[in-house]
Amino acid sequence: MKTLIVIPAYNEELTIGSVVALAKKYGDVLVVDDGSYDRTSEIAQKAGAVVIRHKVNMGKGAALKSGFEYALSQDYDIVITIDADGQHNPDEIPLLVDPIIKGEADLVIGSRYLNGSKEKIPLYRRFGLWVLNKSTKVVSGLEVDSQSGFRAMNRKALESINLKSEDYSVETDMVVKAKENGIRIKEVPISVRYDVPIKHKKNPLSHGFSVLASIVSLIGYKRPLLLFGLLSMVSFIVAGVLAYLALEPYYNGGHVYLTQAIGAGIFTIIGIQLFVAGLMLNVLVKMVRE
Ligand SMILES: Nc1nc2c(ncn2[C@@H]2O[C@H](COP(=O)(O)OP(=O)(O)O)[C@@H](O)[C@H]2O)c(=O)[nH]1
Numbered sequence: 001m002k003t004l005i006v007i008p009a010y011n012e013e014l015t016i017g018s019v020v021a022l023a024k025k026y027g028d029v030l031v032v033d034d035g036s037y038d039r040t041s042e043i044a045q046k047a048g049a050v051v052i053r054h055k056v057n058m059g060k061g062a063a064l065k066s067g068f069e070y071a072l073s074q075d076y077d078i079v080i081t082i083d084a085d086g087q088h089n090p091d092e093i094p095l096l097v098d099p100i101i102k103g104e105a106d107l108v109i110g111s112r113y114l115n116g117s118k119e120k121i122p123l124y125r126r127f128g129l130w131v132l133n134k135s136t137k138v139v140s141g142l143e144v145d146s147q148s149g150f151r152a153m154n155r156k157a158l159e160s161i162n163l164k165s166e167d168y169s170v171e172t173d174m175v176v177k178a179k180e181n182g183i184r185i186k187e188v189p190i191s192v193r194y195d196v197p198i199k200h201k202k203n204p205l206s207h208g209f210s211v212l213a214s215i216v217s218l219i220g221y222k223r224p225l226l227l228f229g230l231l232s233m234v235s236f237i238v239a240g241v242l243a244y245l246a247l248e249p250y251y252n253g254g255h256v257y258l259t260q261a262i263g264a265g266i267f268t269i270i271g272i273q274l275f276v277a278g279l280m281l282n283v284l285v286k287m288v289r290e
């Protein structure tokens, strides 16, 4: 089977050489250099990879999209994605490919949660990952290591996962699309290291929040009643608190606090509108699905 290892890379000159060299044992290697301003392209090429270069930085999702298009056009049967920063071990590629060759799965996700690798995840990241995994579950119904970039897929998965995300939310997007298209997903345990020279390309907090924001918008899209229902509940709670603040002095012999009372009214109206919006979008989603 023709195998392509796709490595999205942004300023990874310190690690890209060894990742390419180790990955080469398991197939052809494609590095998508996403507008790096260091020597990522040059080193990847010297190490034996084919390099596609974006002139400007377009994001990890866009890089994977370029990689997948290349794989489809060159008739590859299996595609692996692996990070360029040295966090994943290319020697574990066969573990991910195995369920595909055996015909057990179309998309295999390397998970940090199945063999104690989780212990190595720094605490602040573990919490963020928990939030992202749970919210991915709300959209897809699947509880997986939703942010893992170490994955393998066959041609069927590749053809049906039509990615929309340009940035880091690509990982969740892939899981949701796979689930929608009846792609069989399996997880296998992988190791992961955190002692790499460059820890993250992006501030982990803003990285986490931007992924969360795009998952929340996915939830709005897939399960509007849940999202809008929650928001409307929050509005009603705020309205309740304001109403209490408005009326409490009155019952204690004073007069009604007008500002708080008006606030309570406004939040009640917002709450009702959000709820109605949720109901309507929910009907719309159902109609589109049928
Ligand atoms: N092509 C491309 N790759 C990126 C970009 N940002 C990150 N990557 C790559 O995606 C992988 C994971 O990025 P990283 O910042 O380590 O994410 P983290 O490990 O989840 O914090 C690495 O191989 C990066 O080089 C980007 O804007 N474009």
Ligand SMILES: [Mg+2]
Binding pocket: 083, 085, 087, 199, 200
């Ligand atoms: Mg990393």
